[in-house]
Amino acid sequence: MKRLQLQRWSSTVLSPRARTGNCLHQQLYTAKLRYQSTASSIQSESAPYDAIDVLEDPKLMSQVRRVHKHKSALAYPSPPVEAATRSAKLAALHARLYLPSRLPLQTLARTLVDASADENADFNNESLATLGHDLLTYYTTEHLLCNYPRLPLTVIFAAMYAYAGPKTLAAMAKEWGVEHAAMPGGEVDPGYLQFQRVEPGTDVEANSDLQSARPYAAQKNWRKTVTSKIFYDDEFGDQIKGVVSTGSGSGSGVTAELASATFVRAVMGAIYLHAGRPAAKRFFEQHFLSRHLNISELFNFSQPARDLARLCNRENFEPPVAKIISETGRKSRHPVFVVGIFSGQDKLGEGAGASLLEARERAALAALKGWYLYSPLNVRVPSSMEEEGAAPWKPVYVDLGEVIV
Amino acid sequence: MRPSMRLPFREALYVCSNCRSEAPRRISPLARQIRHYASDSPSVLERTRSSLWKGNKAPGPADPYTGESQLVPGAEKGEGDLAAPAEGEELQDGSAYVQAQTWDGLKRIGHTKEQVWKFNGRSPVDEYERFGADVTPKPIPAAAHQAAVEISLMAMLGKDLASVSEIGEHYEQIQELIDGCAVGSSETQQWNTGLRFPDQQTMEALIFVFNQVGVQTEKTIESPETFISQEKTSAEAPRDLSLADPVVKFAFIKRFSQLTGRRIPDAAITSSTTVGEIIASLSTALKEKPINVSKKLARQASVGALPPNIQFSKKRLSKGDEDESLGRKKAIYTELIRRGLIVRKQRGNKNRTIEKATGLEPEY
Numbered sequence: 001m002k003r004l005q006l007q008r009w010s011s012t013v014l015s016p017r018a019r020t021g022n023c024l025h026q027q028l029y030t031a032k033l034r035y036q037s038t039a040s041s042i043q044s045e046s047a048p049y050d051a052i053d054v055l056e057d058p059k060l061m062s063q064v065r066r067v068h069k070h071k072s073a074l075a076y077p078s079p080p081v082e083a084a085t086r087s088a089k090l091a092a093l094h095a096r097l098y099l100p101s102r103l104p105l106q107t108l109a110r111t112l113v114d115a116s117a118d119e120n121a122d123f124n125n126e127s128l129a130t131l132g133h134d135l136l137t138y139y140t141t142e143h144l145l146c147n148y149p150r151l152p153l154t155v156i157f158a159a160m161y162a163y164a165g166p167k168t169l170a171a172m173a174k175e176w177g178v179e180h181a182a183m184p185g186g187e188v189d190p191g192y193l194q195f196q197r198v199e200p201g202t203d204v205e206a207n208s209d210l211q212s213a214r215p216y217a218a219q220k221n222w223r224k225t226v227t228s229k230i231f232y233d234d235e236f237g238d239q240i241k242g243v244v245s246t247g248s249g250s251g252s253g254v255t256a257e258l259a260s261a262t263f264v265r266a267v268m269g270a271i272y273l274h275a276g277r278p279a280a281k282r283f284f285e286q287h288f289l290s291r292h293l294n295i296s297e298l299f300n301f302s303q304p305a306r307d308l309a310r311l312c313n314r315e316n317f318e319p320p321v322a323k324i325i326s327e328t329g330r331k332s333r334h335p336v337f338v339v340g341i342f343s344g345q346d347k348l349g350e351g352a353g354a355s356l357l358e359a360r361e362r363a364a365l366a367a368l369k370g371w372y373l374y375s376p377l378n379v380r381v382p383s384s385m386e387e388e389g390a391a392p393w394k395p396v397y398v399d400l401g402e403v404i405v
Numbered sequence: 406m407r408p409s410m411r412l413p414f415r416e417a418l419y420v421c422s423n424c425r426s427e428a429p430r431r432i433s434p435l436a437r438q439i440r441h442y443a444s445d446s447p448s449v450l451e452r453t454r455s456s457l458w459k460g461n462k463a464p465g466p467a468d469p470y471t472g473e474s475q476l477v478p479g480a481e482k483g484e485g486d487l488a489a490p491a492e493g494e495e496l497q498d499g500s501a502y503v504q505a506q507t508w509d510g511l512k513r514i515g516h517t518k519e520q521v522w523k524f525n526g527r528s529p530v531d532e533y534e535r536f537g538a539d540v541t542p543k544p545i546p547a548a549a550h551q552a553a554v555e556i557s558l559m560a561m562l563g564k565d566l567a568s569v570s571e572i573g574e575h576y577e578q579i580q581e582l583i584d585g586c587a588v589g590s591s592e593t594q595q596w597n598t599g600l601r602f603p604d605q606q607t608m609e610a611l612i613f614v615f616n617q618v619g620v621q622t623e624k625t626i627e628s629p630e631t632f633i634s635q636e637k638t639s640a641e642a643p644r645d646l647s648l649a650d651p652v653v654k655f656a657f658i659k660r661f662s663q664l665t666g667r668r669i670p671d672a673a674i675t676s677s678t679t680v681g682e683i684i685a686s687l688s689t690a691l692k693e694k695p696i697n698v699s700k701k702l703a704r705q706a707s708v709g710a711l712p713p714n715i716q717f718s719k720k721r722l723s724k725g726d727e728d729e730s731l732g733r734k735k736a737i738y739t740e741l742i743r744r745g746l747i748v749r750k751q752r753g754n755k756n757r758t759i760e761k762a763t764g765l766e767p768e769y
Contacts, residue, residue: 060739063742064735064738064742067734067738068729068734068735069729070729074735085713086716087716088714088716091713095714181732182728182731182732182733182736183731183732183735187734188730188731189730192730192732
């Protein structure tokens with residue numbers, strides 16, 4: 001595959017604001033030199049490696065090869081394609097995940113090969129993971145936005161991270177029973193997740209250089225607005241980190257968490273490619289949306305009463321008034337006050353507390369959550385229109401947004 | 406525990422000084438008894454001993470088992486009699502003396518007569534071979550026919566019937582001759598008259614052969630023409646051949662069991678009175694061989710009939726196989742070789758290319 005050389009003027013076309021923070025763009029426009037040179041394409045078409053980094057010495061290599069059962073496979077960085085049909089682990093994983101039969105075992109084996117194990121793009125899961133990541137974030141985003149149209153942005157970021165973040169994906173891979181190979185190689189059972197591990201003692205955080213397009217990104221102490229995260233940061237509201245230097249030979253590796261997340265994304269991409277969109281959506285609903293996430297716990301208000309007042313003001317409600325609904329033991333050691341917040345005749349929320357202030361705060365909190373967690377009935381997501389014979393699209397509810405104090 | 410509490414004081418071979426000093430204070434009941442009797446009468450031990458031995462010739466008071474006390478003065482007897490010769494004395498006796506380097510050929514001492522058999526080692530005589538091991542098992546009808554013919558022949562010759570079993574397997578030509586003979590059903594329960602030969606030549610040959618079995622005889626048959634039948638003979642023994650005679654029964658069953666290679670149940674032996682009943686008792690199916698699971702699974706795996714999530718290996722998987730499937734075997738071996746903990750074996754020994762040798766420099 002030959003890629004166009006980007007001219008200097010193209011940087012204005014590809015201004016940071018014009019691109020989304022998706023995985024594909026990260027792959028293409030950040031430090032990925034090998035895609036921009038013709039040399040890399042030749043490399044990807046050439047035969048697999050002659051030797052493994054560990055065994056540079058040919059004498060040593062021949063001696064090590066002698067003790068192996070799969071001698072010929074030792075020359076490759078990842079298991080050969082025909083090994084996939086022999087692996088019991090792979091077949092078991094395929095059955096366990098209830099994957100469509102149209103997804104062959106060979107592709108499933110490929111999703112288990114990280115780019116750090118085999119840098120040849122024809123054999124690793126990088127392309128599948130890129131597709132899977134974009135599908136995952138798209139489906140998650142539309143689910144959140146359509147079901148909870150009034151959520152504040154920070155909560156959306158947190159919910160996105162909880163649904164499709166790397167930690168969640170790694171946990172899923174563990175729940176699926178995917179084990180990690182100790183070292184990648186051709187003789188490894190293709191049912192193991194293969195990746196080059198990080199050298200012990202490496203600072204994982206320091207290793208990743210920031211590739212953010214945000215101006216003054218180096219200033220750590222400067223305040224970053226939530227709105228700016230939509231433009232400059234990734235789908236979880238985190239800073240875009242440089243693509244981990246995969247496949248640059250010895251020394252580089254990825255964490256097990258990252259490799260597991262990449263694998264899950266690659267499975268998603270593989271299902272989409274082989275079994276089509278309906279199967280991918282079904283897989284997403286069965287494995288991702290089925291995970292219970294209590295969104296109401298993601299809120300963190302500092303001054304709920306003030307926020308509620310501003311909200312009522314914006315929505316032209318009557319100003320909220322806190323009233324005691326009931327109380328008990330005011331002069332005792334453990335008094336309980338039940339306070340309701342009323343806007344005119346409508347009760348917005350109710351809360352109980354040991355003091356009047358606490359009860360009022362809780363009532364305001366309940367009122368705010370009631371507002372933000374509004375969920376319309378019979379929601380349809382935009383991707384449902386891709387199905388054949390779908391009903392005409394009815395626009396979903398779009399909210400003004402959160403209250404800005 | 407003090408010895409004085411276990412043994413009568415007088416009987417103890419050795420009493421330590423502590424117990425000796427303690428002894429007067431503890432007077433044992435035995436000692437009290439001894440004191441009770443008059444001094445000239447025999448002691449209680451003496452009387453007990455004489456009553457046990459039933460006579461006056463009781464052995465003396467000395468313990469016949471433990472020997473004499475070490476404390477008895479003059480126990481070291483015959484000093485100088487058995488004294489070892491001075492060193493180098495033997496060597497001076499004969500110049501032909503050669504000092505032994507190993508114990509091969511040296512005289513063995515300190516073993517019983519029975520152990521000589523053990524020292525001589527295993528000989529061909531010691532090998533055990535089960536009954537009928539030298540005979541290729543035959544199908545039941547053929548074995549019954551052959552046994553019937555052979556026993557009839559022995560009965561004709563008037564020889565010991567059970568000695569047929571000494572033959573084992575016949576030569577091919579004789580076997581053909583036996584197969585050509587037939588035994589008629591013996592209503593008269595006479596085995597020596599039922600045999601029919603196809604021709605004179607066969608009869609003479611078989612009689613010559615069977616005269617050699619067991620005790621050699623030179624018996625000939627009178628009126629041989631009665632035993633020759635030109636009819637087409639059947640290859641099966643008649644089922645109503647009588648086994649009423651226990652001698653015939655024993656000989657037949659022994660030979661039959663030898664030829665078929667099967668053990669005949671005792672119940673069948675006791676209950677059957679004809680050859681047919683013996684054959685019927687063997688018609689039950691043999692016990693099926695247990696299924697070899699590994700072979701069956703290997704066959705299924707080779708065909709691809711195993712479910713895909715089952716991996717089958719004929720050999721037990723070792724830790725090394727697990728290491729290989731996890732990909733760490735190459736790292737382990739690389740490090741072992743680098744540290745010189747595995748050295749390649751010299752060429753020529755193809756069976757073991759790698760051997761462990763610690764503390765050596767690696768050589769490739």
